[in-house]
Amino acid sequence: MAKPLTFAVPKGRILDEALPLMARAGVIPEAGFHDNNNRALSFACEGSDTRIIRVRAFDVATFVAHGAAQLGIVGSDVVEEFAYPDLYAPVDLDIGHCRLSVAEPEGQAAAPARVSHLRVASKYPNLTRRHFEGMGVQAEVVKLNGAMELAPGLGLASRIVDLVSTGRTLKDNGLIETSRILDVSARLIVNRAALKTDQRVARLVDAFRALVIETKAA
Ligand SMILES: Nc1ncnc2c1ncn2[C@@H]1O[C@H](COP(=O)(O)OP(=O)(O)OP(=O)(O)O)[C@@H](O)[C@H]1O
Ligand SMILES: O=P(O)(O)OC[C@H]1O[C@H](OP(=O)(O)OP(=O)(O)O)[C@H](O)[C@@H]1O
Numbered sequence: 001m002a003k004p005l006t007f008a009v010p011k012g013r014i015l016d017e018a019l020p021l022m023a024r025a026g027v028i029p030e031a032g033f034h035d036n037n038n039r040a041l042s043f044a045c046e047g048s049d050t051r052i053i054r055v056r057a058f059d060v061a062t063f064v065a066h067g068a069a070q071l072g073i074v075g076s077d078v079v080e081e082f083a084y085p086d087l088y089a090p091v092d093l094d095i096g097h098c099r100l101s102v103a104e105p106e107g108q109a110a111a112p113a114r115v116s117h118l119r120v121a122s123k124y125p126n127l128t129r130r131h132f133e134g135m136g137v138q139a140e141v142v143k144l145n146g147a148m149e150l151a152p153g154l155g156l157a158s159r160i161v162d163l164v165s166t167g168r169t170l171k172d173n174g175l176i177e178t179s180r181i182l183d184v185s186a187r188l189i190v191n192r193a194a195l196k197t198d199q200r201v202a203r204l205v206d207a208f209r210a211l212v213i214e215t216k217a218a
Contacts, residue, residue: 001012005050005200006200008064011058017095018073018208022055024205025205027052049200054060061087061189070194070201077184081124089187094215096186098165103175105152122161131161131181147172176202 007027009015014121028046032038033054043052053069059210065084077100080088089155102120103106115141117138124129125141132139139172148160149169164170164177194201 002049002198003198004031005071005204006053006063006069007045007050007099007200008053008055008060008069008074009034010060010074011054012057014057014073014096016076017124018093020188021093021208021211022073023078023096024211025204027204030134038076058082064191067191068197070191070202074184075184076188077124077127077182079138079187079189080182081127083126086192087189088192089189090205091212093186093188093189093208094212098163098179098184100124100177100182101164101177102103103149103164103170103177104159106174106176108152108158109132118159120159120161121148121157123148124161126162127181130173131179149175162169210216 009018020140026048029043029052030046032040033043033052041054045052053063055063060072060074061078061082061084064072065082065087067086073093076089076095079087084087115137118132119142120128120132120139121142121144123143123145125143128141129139142151144156148162150173151157151160152175153173160175161181162167167177170177190201190205195205215218
């Protein structure tokens with residue numbers, strides 16, 4: 001019998017939107033997945049040889065890129081940050097919409113913008129450096145894993161690069177968005193080798209692709 005397929009999903013906010021799509025594609029986790037007291041990280045799926053693993057968003061890409069999981073769902077922010085050669089993102093799931101933007105303290109926006117070097121706090125060092133390089137600015141990135149919005153006020157960095165959705169977090173922390181780096185949505189990702197060698201992976205890609213088209217047409 002073939003090894004079960006492993007499907008990696010992020011723990012947090014994408015999951016609520018992803019689960020109904022996964023169900024329509026026939027990937028339905030066993031009941032224990034929804035039990036908050038259950039500390040298991042790997043779950044069987046109802047009526048299929050797929051198991052679901054629940055990991056941090058950045059780790060979804062790592063598991064899939066290394067072939068430890070064959071498929072996953074993750075934001076395009078994560079796909080672009082890592083640019084793993086073995087990871088392929090064939091389907092835009094049209095969920096988890098937000099943007100990756102540069103922000104700075106409100107008053108600072110009026111200050112002269114021409115600088116050759118900046119300190120920027122972000123969870124996305126590669127995308128941040130690339131964005132500023134494109135403007136001829138060398139960005140020294142202070143890597144944070146959350147609460148980026150605190151960095152300018154406490155002198156850790158003059159700007160941040162972070163995800164923005166409603167803009168509420170920036171506003172409540174006295175920051176304004178000055179430029180947009182990337183429009184983000186969640187993607188179905190697959191390991192390239194698994195896609196070539198395992199028909200179950202190709203079938204799931206087709207199923208997700210079809211149901212996104214169906215949703216858009218509805
Ligand atoms: N307002 C938002 N803020 C942050 N992420 C958002 C937002 N809207 C959509 N996203 C997407 O959600 C992803 C984060 O996913 P999720 O919260 O499920 O992961 P996580 O594993 O909890 O993250 P973390 O590792 O940061 O704890 C981002 O990579 C992004 O693609
Ligand atoms: O524009 P908004 O709608 O306010 O959303 C943006 C906020 O959401 C994300 O954080 P999240 O809530 O995922 O927590 P985190 O800091 O732990 O990543 C992101 O890092 C921003 O802080």
